[in-house]
Amino acid sequence: MSSSDKKEIPGTYKFDGPMATKGYGLNKMCFTFNSAEGREAFKADEAAYCDKFGLTPAQKEAVLKRDIISLLREGGSIYYLAKFAGILGLNVQDVGGLQTGMTTEEFKAYLDSQGRGKHNG
Amino acid sequence: MSSSDKKEIPGTYKFDGPMATKGYGLNKMCFTFNSAEGREAFKADEAAYCDKFGLTPAQKEAVLKRDIISLLREGGSIYYLAKFAGILGLNVQDVGGLQTGMTTEEFKAYLDSQGRGKHNG
Amino acid sequence: MAKIIGGITTSHIPAIGIAMDRGLEDTDYWRDFFAGYPPVREWLNEQQPDIAIVFYNDHGLEMFLDKKPTFALGCAPQYENADEGWGIATIPPVTGETELSWHIANELIEHDFDPTICQDIKVDHGLTVPLSLMYPGHKYQHLKVIPVCINCERHPMPKPSRCYAFGQAIGRAVESFAGDQKVVVFGTGGLSHQLDGERAGFINADFDNECMDKLVSDPQALTKYSNDDLIEIGGAQAVELNMWLAMRGCLLGKVREVRRNYVAPISNTGAGMQLLINE
Amino acid sequence: MAKIIGGITTSHIPAIGIAMDRGLEDTDYWRDFFAGYPPVREWLNEQQPDIAIVFYNDHGLEMFLDKKPTFALGCAPQYENADEGWGIATIPPVTGETELSWHIANELIEHDFDPTICQDIKVDHGLTVPLSLMYPGHKYQHLKVIPVCINCERHPMPKPSRCYAFGQAIGRAVESFAGDQKVVVFGTGGLSHQLDGERAGFINADFDNECMDKLVSDPQALTKYSNDDLIEIGGAQAVELNMWLAMRGCLLGKVREVRRNYVAPISNTGAGMQLLINE
Ligand SMILES: [Fe+3]
Ligand SMILES: [Fe+3]
Structure with a gap:
């Protein structure tokens, strides 16, 4: 423990x-x-x-x-x-992309795929 | 408390x-x-x-x-x-004297008056 | 006796401050996020609290690894913000409150907490973004702020149970303060997110909503998590829930949720907001 | 499992370091004080501990009031000493020990202590004078040192009971460390003295001797004192007893006193020394 x-x-x-x-x-x-x-x-x-x-x-x-x-x-x-x-x-999405082997746009799409509560996004 | x-x-x-x-x-x-x-x-x-x-x-x-x-x-x-x-x-005895209104020698004597365990002091 | 009138949870990510500086509140990306705040601002305006205790974490402006507190309590008359290196505008100095700060320090030490006690620290976006959100246009200088910083950056980090107990001790300290000040407490940061590693971008909206439910009705349940649990379930930076738990610990009365908002993703995070009344 | 073989209490006043630098050990003023140390040095030389955990306080070199820890734990590979402003010579760098340090950090946080964790701090005479006393000629560089700093300068200060519990938690952490290192713990500072105010120069030799007795046989009795009690009975700086109590907390076994010395006044203090074996 x-x-x-x-x-x-x-x-x-x-x-x-x-x-x-x-x-x-x-x-x-x-x-x-x-x-x-x-x-x-x-x-x-x-x-x-x-x-x-x-x-x-x-x-x-x-x-x-x-x-x-x-x-x-x-x-x-x-x-x-x-x-x-x-x-x-670089912003945190750019850094996320660099670490995950995605483009920044792909990384943002990954974030969005887990999203909730955005009606206008 | x-x-x-x-x-x-x-x-x-x-x-x-x-x-x-x-x-x-x-x-x-x-x-x-x-x-x-x-x-x-x-x-x-x-x-x-x-x-x-x-x-x-x-x-x-x-x-x-x-x-x-x-x-x-x-x-x-x-x-x-x-x-x-x-x-x-100034050392700490000088500072003690300044605060207590004693000379440094008087302050040291005050310290000694409370002493213990010095056989050669 | 000073009284804690309520607590507010909010995200503190830099992107919020940058969006406000650029006037992007009413864009598609931000509209739903900022829609949560006007009722909270109205409540603050009606209640006119004298003092805000803000639980935040320092993301590398003041509490460097050389000498990094587990818990740090501000006891300064003023706190400056400064350049954090990646472009968020600095905000005007935040007004401190030394008397209640020292009273809290005395009570924390008396009750076996071991905070680092700070007479001069810079505060970062963890504290300034929530203030800007609550008081747009930097109109927060009438409010006396007591920053309380929790280590969320280097393990070992204080456990959720310890952070909750720490908040309870602060709540009791405020209630034993001989004054008639109205105090509001902010729990900032979170919710699920992970900035680092191949797992970067992880968000857990179900968990975030469960946390917000439990924070109202059963905060003890959240204190059962270890920080490793939070990392696994909510991502490496989900440990920022600890600031929400410390805030909740301060609310010793009957707690009623009067506002809630949740939007994800905002930047890389699940962005939650709650207004809790302490009755 | 790492093992704590024993504990040493000692004064850490600057005058000792200055006397050693000037070769005054065998003068009338110092003879009886230094006479206490050869048996302790011999014991250290026989036992060859790998690591020393040193409880000390920082008298204004590193832990300024801006950001002052209640408890600070060193986790650095090395610690530098530096100019303290009133003439004590600096000593060569002290070797650190990061693995056990981090293990102690983990265990302290796990058990609801809130230390400030330090990867780069300067150490002052509170730590360096005891090392110089134990290893004359600065022959301490083979020894790995873990500094543990306790606030004794600004109220609120951690309570004697908390300091003892803190030591116990460190003792248990060491015993749970997967290694076969021999560890010695130093409790430094004290005993009765008062540097400030019209009451400066106050010494209470009876109390000092009672503390040394109780430290061996009944340390719990000493934890009943408040810091205000210690100030009243032993002078404003008698709170340095807290470092002795933390040291004693580390000794979880059967404790046997094999050496003791007490001389007063040494500078403005009652200067005690004990060697305690942890069986
Ligand atoms: Fe954060
Ligand atoms: Fe000292």
Whole structure:
């Protein structure tokens, strides 16, 4: 009954302690994207900015490739990755599409397929 | 039995919520004395540095006069005031003396008067 | 004695704030969502609460992983909003309320809760979007706000049962406060959604409606879920139900639901809204 | 299963670190104080614990009033010390231990504690002075340290009973950890002292000795005190007894005191030391 008995849920990357340890530098970098300075510094030299926060080679490669699933596997928190997505001009539907292998329109259609309560939508 | 039922203990300034609200700017200023930059900036222009942190006139006057008891009354936390005392080159016995109206030697003698277990002291 | 007059549940997703900034309330996408709010705004206008206790989560503006509270209680005279990195406009400062905040802090500690107590924090969209929704045009500055932040971002997260008990302790603290203030409580976020992984986009409208039913009549039933249960049934971010449970815990009287709205999808979420009167 | 082999209580005042830096251990002022430590160092050297859980309080280096935890648990791979503003030398980084830390975090949350969980914090003299005392010459880097910080600076502070229960929950968490590590727990700070106000300089040696007796044989008796009681009986900073109580809570077995020392005044405090074996 301990919280450390994990339920595995396919397609879900639980951001727990060990993942947070693994992803600390990556998330710290993305935390700086709250500020315009952080965003500009990243855009000026992405690889150097990754190095400044001690990202692992796998994390750095995933950042440079905009590979969201790999970033989750390497300890990224979706809330900090959202700030990275913001730099790329992606909204949460775009990010959903990237992770699920759908276009944004397909992803929106998937959302709609589960919908309820919209009379005018 | 609530913790908000206060026991008044003479000569003791309980640093509770309302005091912490009152003293926030003062303590924030003293928190910067953790760094050499903060200490140097204060020493360069004490009054201006107080103003930067929005100290009240009573707080500012007490800082400029090194009046520890008034600083406690105005919401100073002894832990942050200790960093102010550090700037002044005062240790905890000096600060004890200042608060109790004793010389440092008298204050140390008061401490010794309550002592135990020192065979060589 | 201060009195909790009622509770409001609402989504707090950034898309709402962005839609309001762009004047999209009456578009096809948003019409049904925003249709839920005028009656709640009218109720707030009639009741004129003095204080709002807002349960929210911080999505990475203030409570970074370096030092992340399980529960955080605001005790500041004012709260600033700030850039969150992906384009939502910042809103003017939110007015705080230190006296009731400290009273709640004292009572929580007395009753074996361990909140982080905050004299200066920035608040993010989790708190500001609900305020903007209730008081369009940022007309919330007369209202004193007490932010209460619950960790929904990094496991381990407080259990639903603990969040409910936490809300109950806050409700009792308010009722023991020597004042005649009218207090409203907001439970924000949710409902079912998942932002991350190959399972992103998952919504469970049946579950959301069941949660809203149970929140009125049998909140204890919801406290039986673990956070892992919520993730499985409602998606990775369905744990935001914890803020609704904390809100519901504050309502110690007889609870009557007078308004409800539910629309899905709004952005990636099931968006619920309830107005609960505490009698 | 990981095992808690014992607990050590010790003062953590800055003056100790400064005295060690200046080589004053064998002066008249300090001799009796430092005489207590060689047997404890020998015990540590014989036992070679893998991990130390250190209960300390932050005196204004990291846990500022803006966002101040009631309980904070370190889960970082390393902890830096830094300038505290009044002249104590900084010490080299302290090695952390993330796996047991996260396990403790999970168990604390599961059992309705609400710690702030920290992946990057600076530690102050409350933690570094005890390490320097146990491992002179900063020879502590082989030891993995889990800092646990308790609010002793701003009221409301966690109650003695809560701190003891918190320690018990940590003790049980360690015992349920799948590993064969040897763990030692440090309770730091105290004992009677008052730094602030016209009552500054107050020490109560009788009370200190009673606390040390009770800590061994009847810690529950100490949990009956409120923090206000401790302030009245032992001075404003006697609330640091809470770290000793949390340490004692971790010792779930039969506790035997094998060493004790008490000297007052050391700086403005009654300085106690105990070595307790957990059998
Ligand atoms: Fe949210
Ligand atoms: Fe201390």
